[in-house]
Amino acid sequence: MKKSTPYVLLGPALLFTAFVLVYPLFQNLINSFKDVSLVRSGGGWVGLRNYAHVFDDSLFWLSFRNTAVYAVAGTLLALLIGLGFALLLNLKIGRISHVAAALYTIPWVISPVVAGFAWKWLLNDNFGIVNHWLSSAGIARGGFAWLGDPRTALFCVIVARVWQFYPFAMVMFLAGLQAIPLEQYEAAAVDGATPLRRFFHITLPNLRSISSVLLLLGVIWSFNDFNMVFVMTRGGPINSSMVLPVLVREFSFVHFDLGKGSALSIVVFTLLLFLSLLYLRVAPRKDAT
Amino acid sequence: MKKAVLVFLLIVLAVLVLLPFLWTFSTSLKPLTEVNRHPPEWISPNMSLKPYGDMFFYLPFSTYALNSLIVASSATILTLLVGSLAAFAFARFRFAGKRLFLLLFLLSQMLPGASVIIPLFQLMRESGLYDTHVGLILVHTAVLLPFVIWLLYGFFLGIPGEVEDAALIDGCSRLSALRRVILPLALPGIGATALFAFLGSWSEFFFALILTSSDATRTIPVGIGLFVGEYVDVWNQMSAAAVLFSLPPLALFMLMRRTFVQGLAAGALQ
Secondary structure, eight states: OOOOHHHHHHHHHHHHHHHHIIIHHHHHHHHTBBOOOOOSOOOOTTTTHHHHHHOHHHHHHHOOOOOOOOHHHHHHHHHHHHHHHHHHTTTSSHHHHHHHHHHHHHHHSOOOOHHHHHHHHHTTTOOOHHHHHHHTTTTSSSSOOOTTTTTTTTHHHHHHHHHHHHHHHHHHHHHHHTTTOOOHHHHHHHHTHHHHHHHIIIHHHHHHHHHHHHHHHHHHHHHHOOOOOOHHHHSTTTTTTOOHHHHHHHIIIIIBBBHEEEHHHHHHHHHHHHHHHHHHHHHHHEEEE | OHHHHHHHHHHHHHHHHHHHHHHHHHHHHHHHHTTTTTSSSSSSSTTSHHHHHHHHSSSSSHHHHHHHHHHHHHHHHHHHHHHHHHHHHHHHHTTHHHHHHHHHHHHHOOOGGGGGGGHHHHHHHTTOOOOOOOHHHHHHHHHHHHHHHHHHHHHHHHHHHHHHHHHHHOOOOOHHIIIIIIHTTTTHHHHHHHHHHHHHHHOOOOOHSSSSSSSTTTHHHHHHHHHHOOOOGGGHHHEEEEEEEHHHHHHHHHHHHHHHHHHHSSSSSO
16 A cells, blocks of 8 residues: 555545645735725735724724624533423423424524524514414513614524524433433432432533533534624624624625735634634544544 | 413513514504504404515516526535535544644634625635626625534534445545445435525525625525615515515424424524
8 A cells, every 4th residue: 555545535535625725724814914895906015003993993892792792602501401302302201302302402403594594574564473372461562672672682583593502402401311321310219319409410510511511512503604694694784693703704704905805804714713722622433643 | 370470471572572573464464554553453354465466567576586596406415415525524534633733624604794795705806706696606606605504514423424434445436435324324414404404594694795796696695685675665565575575484394393403503593
């Protein structure tokens, strides 16, 4: 066997990765120091001006805050709900538990675009079912524009995101619960520990490593998520639900300022790289040879 | 008694969780006059499959569906070809830089699409691949590769090396050993990987949105995502499109739930 064989086999995959990952990333870095626009010629070096424009823009700071809230609050809520569902399913009350587990996983299976669409229609001000229920229950007048009001838009997108992400947490927690050795519970029962004490002293500690993996993965994925916000609100109204991936598109393809868009995307990349390296530290290794 | 309460709770939660779908499904069967009615009704005597037919006339969904099929199946085939070679190298060879390459593929899966989209857009425009099937197929292939390599790598590791050694002794070359011995044994794994790759491309929205600009190349998610704000008056047809678009992933999930969950857990399809 020739020494070069594995490299030849890897060649095509590396070529693709270079084309969609390595080259664009470097080009992006170069763009971010240049005056590049979609609608007029330019292309001179401008040093850190694009970055200064990004950091001077209050919209950047608003989007940064929104993205952080979306990623952290959304992930934490999804983890809590996922844990609750996993505990319920782990009671194993027969076949119905399996059917329920399958049904509870569905929001995660379908395309995020469909999820965003379904929630947008559910929350429709005039004909949506949510407003209908709220008004018939006498809680609120009908016709409230959930996605058209700056006070509620981001909250609604987070709800939709939680709905899409909790099944992932549920599935992982369920696997984690089933891996806890029964002896630990038996020993605790012999010692006379109450169910509540067993939950806090056996169940939760055993789920700690799964939780940290889930938390980081959830934050990374949500930080990257363009789909839910774009489909439901496009970042509006008046940018109240704007997040960074949508803002990159806004700067680059709506305002045609590729330089500023590139600078912003390098900022996003740096934040994500930091989170990804953190993830690699806590993630379980598949094969480290 | 306690069991009855739990069963009731499980059912109530299932209805709550599926509410957005049930509402979309109900809407997809209603005539427009009843979609725009206040107060809304879940079930009406006038329900029919008519919106499922109408949507193909009102919006260019037959073109979108064809585009989605072309892009997703081509990207699947290409990813599997390229990915199985790389996975084979990782599973069967020791070489300098192996860990580095594995790490590179793992990290590239976390890369934000937003951080590469502008140069990709420029590259596509300069090479004439912007707004073409080929351009989108190449990008989807690259995006799916890390996940596919990771899955296939696992499957290949599961096949004992002795099988392959026997083939080598019988005079096969390394590559023909891959083609004649390893690939057939790994076929179930490859089949599952192919389905994930297909669904990944089928659902992909971000790149498909930005790298296309005409109805002749737009895929279904782009159609739904773009029109959801514009054609507000045809919620029933949009719902029908959303339901039809969700059928392949749902069918797959129902048929092979265990593999599906493991596969989704193994990597990021989102």
